[in-house]
Amino acid sequence: MAGLWQTMWLNVLEFTFLVWSGSLMAGFLGALTGLGGGVVLVPLLTIFFHVDLHYAIGASLVSVIATSSGSAAAYVKEGFSNIRIGMFLEIATTLGALLGAYLTAKVPASAIAIIFGLMLMYSAYVSRRTRPRTSIEKGPDPLATRLKMNGTFPDTSGIRSYNVYGVPAGFSIMFGAGALSGLLGVGSGALKVVAMDQVMKIPFKVSTTTSNFMIGVTAAASAGIYLSRGYIDPALAMPVMLGVLIGSLLGTRVLVKTQTKQLRLIFSVVIVLLGIEMLLKGFTGEF
Amino acid sequence: MPTSPPTDDGRSFQEWYEERMENTIAGLLRAGVLLSAFVVIAGAVLYLGAHPLARVSYRSFAGEPEHLRDVHGIVRSAFSGQARSLMQLGLLLLIATPVARVVFSILAFAMEGDRMYVIFTLVVLSVLLYSLFGSFLFA
Numbered sequence A: 001m002a003g004l005w006q007t008m009w010l011n012v013l014e015f016t017f018l019v020w021s022g023s024l025m026a027g028f029l030g031a032l033t034g035l036g037g038g039v040v041l042v043p044l045l046t047i048f049f050h051v052d053l054h055y056a057i058g059a060s061l062v063s064v065i066a067t068s069s070g071s072a073a074a075y076v077k078e079g080f081s082n083i084r085i086g087m088f089l090e091i092a093t094t095l096g097a098l099l100g101a102y103l104t105a106k107v108p109a110s111a112i113a114i115i116f117g118l119m120l121m122y123s124a125y126v127s128r129r130t131r132p133r134t135s136i137e138k139g140p141d142p143l144a145t146r147l148k149m150n151g152t153f154p155d156t157s158g159i160r161s162y163n164v165y166g167v168p169a170g171f172s173i174m175f176g177a178g179a180l181s182g183l184l185g186v187g188s189g190a191l192k193v194v195a196m197d198q199v200m201k202i203p204f205k206v207s208t209t210t211s212n213f214m215i216g217v218t219a220a221a222s223a224g225i226y227l228s229r230g231y232i233d234p235a236l237a238m239p240v241m242l243g244v245l246i247g248s249l250l251g252t253r254v255l256v257k258t259q260t261k262q263l264r265l266i267f268s269v270v271i272v273l274l275g276i277e278m279l280l281k282g283f284t285g286e287f
Numbered sequence B: 001m002p003t004s005p006p007t008d009d010g011r012s013f014q015e016w017y018e019e020r021m022e023n024t025i026a027g028l029l030r031a032g033v034l035l036s037a038f039v040v041i042a043g044a045v046l047y048l049g050a051h052p053l054a055r056v057s058y059r060s061f062a063g064e065p066e067h068l069r070d071v072h073g074i075v076r077s078a079f080s081g082q083a084r085s086l087m088q089l090g091l092l093l094l095i096a097t098p099v100a101r102v103v104f105s106i107l108a109f110a111m112e113g114d115r116m117y118v119i120f121t122l123v124v125l126s127v128l129l130y131s132l133f134g135s136f137l138f139a
Helices: A012-033 A038-048 A053-077 A083-104 A109-128 A142-146 A167-184 A189-199 A204-229 A234-255 A261-283 B013-050 B071-079 B083-112 B115-133
Strands: A151-155 A158-162
Touching: A012 A038, A012 A053, A012 A234, A012 A261, A012 B013, A038 A053, A038 A109, A038 A234, A038 A261, A053 A109, A053 A167, A053 A204, A053 A234, A053 B013, A053 B083, A083 A167, A083 A189, A083 A204, A083 B013, A083 B083, A083 B115, A109 A167, A109 A189, A109 A261, A142 A167, A151 A204, A167 A189, A167 A204, A189 A204, A204 B083, A204 B115, A234 B013, A234 B083, B013 B083, B071 B083, B083 B115
Parallel strands: none
Antiparallel strands: A151 A158
């Protein structure tokens, strides 16, 4: 399968249409399962379309901005995201993103492929894990209070308030999430959610929506550097961005109506398989 | 400042004000994405119409030409009607959307009198501007 287009050269129309369709599927499944479509774009482009890793990362990053910004409207309406937490942590993610984007030119492509493979496996693992949450009876954290991070969100039983903890640890992980985003051209939403949900004890709903909000700004921080390096090819990024955008908007529409458990499992398996393929390619030096 | 907030749902004025602010930001983001998609599609129509049957390969990295690498070059070549530049301009608008969001947040925090968050947001903005305009320092 991977060699399908190895010997065949596609013309502009065929290539654009196929890349658009693949990206549409990725965006749709990513939004539907909540796993994010960005993670499968780079493997899709490099493994199936034989796109150079740097061009693939550039196109993927651009579409990450599109989905994050495009779906923000739907999330914000529900009143979950916490703009102060997001903005404060964006200091870490944008600085990390600068470092990551800088490293893409220094780190060999095979190493990027290996890191990518590990990241894919990790995302699949995080999505399968059930998170044990012990409710905390501690008083509010002084630093989080000083930073005005504690907030409220609408719950089935009315407005619920929450306290935020572990700000320095969360901030550090966010720097790492930003660096991964800049290095791999992904949103690294999984890691952002782990930092907020697990480390900072922010309610899950608030974590996921705030993470989505942060992804666009984080990606914009590496996009400028990608642009100046010539990683963003308009003719490649065009079908990727339009496909992912339309796919994810469709995905968020049907999200509420469908039972996604089976689909999540299938998509996780796909992500793991792509992760293995990226690892193999990285180790055999095919990039 | 906004007009009187609803008080029946037990939320403070700050929370009510912030929800309004977030709604405005969401609208801004959506408008930015729509505008960018529109420009990208316009460029795509020109591009696909110009040489639909040419062969493409992205297998080896050559890097984009100079005029597609920085804000000034993209804007100038897009207005001269080049299809690839027009698509790139659309992508540039997309990249600018979160930057506009950050600028708006600075204003919103300033109107709220939250000096600490004005400073945090300014830090984020300077990182973004550095990436877009100052990245030649990395070369």
